[in-house]
Amino acid sequence: MRIIFMGTPDFAVPALVALVEAGHEVVAAYTQPPRPGGRRGKELTPSPVQRETEARGIEVRHPVSLKGAEEQAAFAALEADIAVVAAYGLILPQAVLDAPRLGCLNIHASILPRWRGAAPIQRAILAGDPTTGITIMQMEAGLDTGPMLATLRTTIDAKTAGELTSELAERGAQLLVGTLRDLAVHRAVKQPEDGVTYARKIDKAEARLDFTASAVDVERQVRAFMPVPGAFFELDGERYKVLAARIVEGSGEAGSTLDDALTVACGEQALQVTRIQRAGKPAMDVADLLRGRPIPAGTKLA
DSSP: OEEEEEEOSGGGHHHHHHHHHTTOEEEEEEOOOOEEETTTTOEEEOOHHHHHHHHTTOOEEOOSOSOSHHHHHHHHTTOOSEEEEESOOSOOOHHHHHSSTTOEEEEESSSTTTTEESOHHHHHHHTTOSEEEEEEEEOOSSTTOSOEEEEEEEEOTTOOHHHHHHHHHHHHHHHHHHHHHTGGGOOOBOOOSTTOOEEOOOOGGGGBOOTTSBHHHHHHHHHHTTTTTOOEEEETTEEEEEEEEEEEOOOSSTTBBSSTTOEEEOSBSEEEEEEEEETTSOOEEHHHHHHHSOOOTTOBOO
């Protein structure tokens, strides 16, 4: 098939690679424009999809909008059989959705209709969902409302958002290739009307650990925001990212340390931090941190 690929982050790369390796002709890749980044935060850094696409000699396009007639005409001129979308970052106008002969497919990181929207993986972890998965969906004008062609389910267990993203990216890529191979026999199924939830974009303020909540909820925060934006607390005006933690028995004033090993009282039970990162420093085990920066019992964390 002649395919237009539309994606931006690491999550989208396995799908792009799988399409090429399956023998499809990716005629162009649409991705978000390079953003400031690098060590000083000023160098323009291309997206993971752009880097992969350029390495394979595929045309890259990164318009800031697809609403203009000129961009829509350029899209249609590619004469694609189908477009594949994976965490692209722009809303597709109806003219773009209609341009490919077979329409546009989306790889969505949840079992729809649960967690439509921008942050399905993080929201599933925060909510304590036991499972999540991938949906291959025929796109329409609504937000992740289109009919479903295929689904794949996996357990969340104790996975971080980073681990779950990597797993779903790889498994979603294979599900996509299989769906395209048997597209003629896949029946589009309308999404159920019950069970709709929305995965709103993550606000960085949500990553501040709320020790007044139960240890179960705080531990979910740690996993949902690992690796970005990183769950954190502050102590003496310094921010500490919590990279890993476990639930333990204990009680006390919420947010206060219960021992010298960084066990923190929560609204229910306690959380023992096991891996941490100070601002501007490398990640380390908590024992290594505490040798150089003791945090005694009774310390209040914010």
